[in-house]
Amino acid sequence: MITPAQPLLSRVADAVYWMARYIERAENVARFLDVNHNLMLDLPGVFSSQWQPIINTTGDRALFAERYGEATQQNAVRFLAFDAEYPNSIHSCILAARENARSVRETISSEMWQQINTLYLMITEEARKAAPESLPEFCHEVRMGCHLFEGITHSTVSHNEAWHFISAGRRLERADKTTRILDVKYFILLPSVADVGTPFDDVQWAALLKSVSGFEMYRKKYGRIAPERIVEFLLLDGEFPRAVRYSIGQTDEALHSITGTPRGGFSCASEQRIGLLRSELDFARVEAILEGGLHEFFDALQTKMNTIDECIGNDFFARRAEGARVWV
């Protein structure tokens, strides 16, 4: 006889899902900062302080203006990396991830807890300084810390229901953030017609690919740097782990593993919504997306992903209305 799996508390499912989302969010904010900083270094002097656009992509422009005013590098880094009052800063994300982890410490492995705690100690230490000594180094450290957490998660807990919630949270967050990273390029460095296709433009696209660790994989697949192909790669690739389509596909798989519903069907709202989005991406053509406007496409995509998140909450965490959860 096979011993049946332990049932999963709704509160615990909720907490591990958000723990994973927050870690992924922290990692991606570090990626934003890194790519923007990198791009600035390559730009000619007059353009070299474009930090406003990255603030815009977060959707928290008004909050930033109110608290900091001018979008200097120092302000942007303070805001996105260390601001404890800003719920999406790296600092706040790691804190929220840790609070969630703390509330389910018995469910996650000790190794996972130790890694999240190590990240927390690192970030609180860094937050005490006026600014990181080296921004790229700092971003790298956050990224590696989050990767390590992901790896530890993969290999120290059973791939059971809780793990699938972790996986769903991480993938959904990642899909959302990849669209925003692509947005950075579009928002900001909207290439003047004259620049398109110049070596300068290539440098920027390469930097963007590198920020999602996609440069090498892209090269292997497409060779030449071409904006449409890069959009295709990051949006519609079925194999690259940070591509939106891949991530949505994985979220879909995770939900099906949780419910036990066969692939291609659905048993609850979240499965239905994610299935729709998955097929949309499976059968999309990048040319059509570009024609309709990339930024508009991202907006619509982000709205759909938000709806999926709400459905997951209603379908599985149920007691959402009681305001019991640790999340921002």
Next chain:
Amino acid sequence: MRFSAYRTESFYDEMFQDDGTPRPHVRLLVDTIESLSDGHLLRYQRAAERLLLQMGITFNVYGDTAGTERIFPFDLIPRIISAGEWDLIERGLVQRIHALNAFIDDIYHDQKILKDGVIPADVILSAASYRKQCHGLNPPWRVWCHITGTDLVRDRDGCFYVLEDNLRVPSGVSYVLENREVLKRIFPAVFEGLSVRPVNEYPSRLLEMLESLSPGEQNPRVVLLTPGIYNSAYFEHSFLAQQMGVQLVEGRDLVVSGGDVFMRTTKGLERVHVIYRRVDDDFLDPEVFRADSMLGVPGLMAVYRAGRVALANAPGNGVADDKVIYAYVPDMIRYYDGEDAILPNVPTYLCWRDADRQYVLEHLAELVVKSANESGGYGMLVGPHSTRAAQEEFAVRIQANPRNYIAQPTLALSRAPTIVDDHFEGRHVDLRPYVLCGKEISVLPGGLTRVAMKKGSLVVNSSQGGGSKDTWVLAPGGQS
């Protein structure tokens, strides 16, 4: 670092005899420590502290809003108990827990011990921890104290005394297990040549005991009920749940329906059979105890009374934890088992007795005064270390409510060498062994040695700046 400058002064020292030579069972440990080259020990000490922080082995301090989490200070030098000493402790604890269970069961049934005049009925009925709601309850095997953390101390004579019984929701066992892990990882050499009894089987023993309480189900579901992440012992709750592989639940995860207790899962309600509750009686069920409790489960006690769920520890067992009732434990042992107590109590003056109160009021500067129902080092006066004003305040409090106060002579608690800056100094210690009681009684071979880190201080509680040491019980036949 060497012990050559270490002085036992006039105290009983856990490691050294009065003439400055190591006790026979710690000689090897002393040699190992002294053989380290300069700076090593301090490096280990720092590594241990870093590891504890990284492992997030912290406790929450009430009323401290800034850094709410702190590590429990850990001293690298273990405290060693010989096999012979342990044998006495173990027998004494088994005897004591047996009598305490018999007593609590009696109090909530026939109250024979009161009728026979061994303990005045008033003392029981006026105890704040006496729960009339528990009358007539029949927990499995009539066991009420499933998990106990008895506090023992040694006086100047080297004898162990029971200071407190801690029957309700004793904490600290996770530090026993984690301290051992840390020491093994940081300073493995210190174990060489000694046969130290392992402590890591505790979670298995605990789980077996809890499962054995199940109301007749084949695959009992055990859960650990915590007040939540802001509780000072939350680390321990999650640690024990994790080590036992059981679910850690909060009150809001549980619901009573159709006469059973269930937990809310992603796939609906699942029945729960045994609850290891780390929530105080008062907060357990708002329908029976405090109505304003948000931590408990409405209707839980009715299910418990019907025998459809087991609770450990049994609600109501705190009646024997009252510091006044503590004074009668040797009488209980004699009454129920016809034996003399193996581990003596600390002599205790009960302020409700006129003669005792008179004596206490005249000797406040020498005694330790405790309120009957507080723990954690709160509500107490250490006479020799107190100000005139504090003594006067206690005199007023004692006279206003004599039932609520006891006094004991100030013990010269034993000391153990502890790392202070770059050398060893003697610090006062106590010992909290953990006792599990289901069908049988078993004592974890080890315990929590708490250290009063402040020079001269006698208060070892973590809430008052106390630290801890790994505690070794040596196997019989080994170095003892």
